[in-house]
Amino acid sequence: MEDRDDLLVxxxxxxxxxxxxxxxxxxxQKSGYKKFSDTQDQHLSLAQELRQIAGKLLKISPEADECPLCHTQFKIGDLSKHMTIDVDKNVEALGQALLSEMKAQEDAVRNTAAVESIMTWxxxxxxxxxxxxNITVREALSAVEKAKGTLAKADTQFKTLSSDLISLEAQGLTVEMVVEISTRLRDFGYPLDEFTQETAERLRTMIKQNMASLSQTLDEDNKNIHKLQKKITSTLSPVxxxxxxxxxxxxxLKERLSTTERLSKKLSKFSASFPWLDKRPLAELVIEAESVRQLAAELQTALDREKQANVSFADSVKRKELLEKKISKLNQRQNKMHEAFIVLKDLQNNHSLESAMKSALQQNRASIEEIFSHIHSPAEFEGIGSDWTSLIRKDGTESKLSQISTGQRAAFALSIFLSQNAQLGKxxxxxxxxxxxxxxxxDLNSLSFLDYLRELVLMHDRQIYFATASDKIASLFERKFDFLGEEDFRRIDLSREYHPEKTNQISKNNRP
Incomplete structure (x- = not known):
């Protein structure tokens, strides 16, 4: 420890x-010891290499007991033992000494740090x-010891107070109540300096003595007050x-004045519109005010009705404008429908579908009869009858379409179709x-029809898409047209089931 008479600073x-x-x-010291450790490691490595070299020299030397380095002569077998003897005892001792000094210095550092910590505290x-x-260490330590004594005394007082508080709390008296009582006593001129039994007892005795003297004074004052009250009552009773x-x-009067002032403030707002003489009675003012109120109520009712009428009128105007727009659109549609009706009426009267069909068929009559004679056999008919619902037989009689066979009607319909197609041109x-x-x-007429189709392909350069569900007809069609070759003829097999990998499988090359 430093000299206690020196200054603390x-x-x-x-x-x-x-x-x-x-x-x-x-x-x-740590740096020196590290250097020593590094040097020792290097020394051990060199010593090991030296022993290895010496061992190799002994193996090739004829003198097995003579040191190959210093040429010292040893007894038989002593040279190899001497080489393995620990030659690092001095080095080890030096290392231990360095470690001891470093350990002692670490203790010294801890001691100085402890002293510094004490001085800092x-x-x-x-x-x-x-x-x-600028006080001395001794004075500072003396102050610390004094503070310790004060702290111990305060701790003792605290324990005593805690014990007293526990006792008071057991009797139903809390700390807050004690503080409040102390404050009130101080306000009344009886300060409670210490919360001890002796102080409280002394203060209680003082309060009792003062209460006795004050009680006597209070009785005398009450008597005097009673006498004065009697005198005042007898004197002031008439007054x-x-x-x-x-x-x-x-x-x-104050109430009436207040009411009048309020009424005057309210009437001042209407004085400009309804002038009133100050000398006129208030009753007349009340009557006229009631009349004005009724007129105002009637005016408000009329204004409300006028407002409602304006709203209804505005809605009616908007409704009228909307209906006028709708009427305009409907009139346009009506005009268009009327024009369309006139056109349709004209078509119905002057350009009927039946007449147009008759005209078209009449123009293709020769072509239809020629095609019909090619695709239908035997040749029972010479041509079309007087109308398009009959055919002329060889004997000159006419037969309705309902009187001929289904195959004959089919051949007639195909003749009309092929004739119309031939008229399309380019x-x-x-x-x-x-x-x-x-x-x-x-079958016979089927072959005739297929032959006619083949003639169309060859002579009129037509491309035909022929669909059938009959394998027999498909085979006949394929035989009739396979002469075209793979470039111009193909067969496409269709299926109702969906197979992505087989959909629309083409058995022959597609025609470009």
Whole structure:
């Protein structure tokens, strides 16, 4: 420990300085020991290499007991033992000495750090308690010991107070109640300096004595007050009755004045619109005010009706505009429908579908009869009858379509279709789409129809799409057209079931 008679500041600075010096010395010792360890490792490595070299030389040397380095002669077998003897005892001793010094220096660093910590704590303590820092260490320690004594005394008092508080709380008296009682006693001039039994008992005795003297004084004052009250009552009794009546009248006048002022403020808002003489009676004002109120109510009712009428009128105007727009649109639609009706009426009267059909068929009559004679056999008919619902037989008689066979009607319908297709020319693609046209035609006429189709392909450059559900007709069609080759003829097998990998499988090359 530093000299206790030295100044605390100087001791603190010396402790910091010694701690820094001890730490620097410890760092130097650790660095020296590290260098020693590195040197020792290098020494051991070199010694091992030297032993290996010496061993190799002994193996090739004829003198097995002579040192190959210093040529010292050893007894038989002693040279190899001497080579394995630990030659590092001095080095080990030096290392242990360095470790001991480093350990001692670490203890010294801890001691100086502890002294510095103590001095720092004393400095902080002096600063907190307001002591001058130019005091000695002895004075600072004395102040600390004194503070310890004060703290011990306070702790004892605290324990005593805690015990008293526990006892009071057991009797139903809490800390808050004690503080409140102490405050009230201080306000009454009886301060409770200490919360001890003796102080409380002394204060209670003082209060009892003061209460006795005050009680006597209070009795005397009460007697005097009673006498004075009797004198005042006998003196002021007549005056009190008159005063009470005056007070009642004043109260009524104040109320009437207040009411008048409120009414005057309200009437001042209407004075410009309804001038009123100040000398006229208030009753007339009330009557006229009631009349004005009724007129105002009637005016408000009329205004409400006018407002409602304006709203209804505005809605009616909007409704009218909306209906006019709808009427305009409906009139346009009506005009268009009327024009369409006139056109349809003209078509019905002058350009009927029946007449147009008759005209078209009449133009193609020769072509239809020629095609019919090619695709139908035997040749029972010479041509079309007087109308398009009959055919002329060889004997000159006419037969209705309902009187001939299904196959004959089918051949007649195909003749009309092929004739119409032939009239298209270049106005439409050269394509014929036929879906199972000869389902009700016999085999002979089926072959005749297929022959005619082949003639169309060859002579008129038509592309035919022929669909059929009959394998027999499909085979006949394929035989009739397979001469075209793979470039111009194909067969497409269709299926009702969906197979992505087999959909529309083509058995022959598609025609471009």
């Amino acid at each position: 100087k001791c603190h600075q010396d402790a910091i300085k010694k701690r820094l010096e001890a730490e620097n010395l410890l760092i130097e 004393l400095m902080n303590y002096c600063e907190k308690v307001g002591l001058a820092q 009190a009755t008159v005063t009470k009546d005056i007070i009642n009248e004043l109260s009524q 106005q439409a693609p050269p394509v014929i789409l036929i879906d199972d046209p000869i389902a009700h035609v016999d």
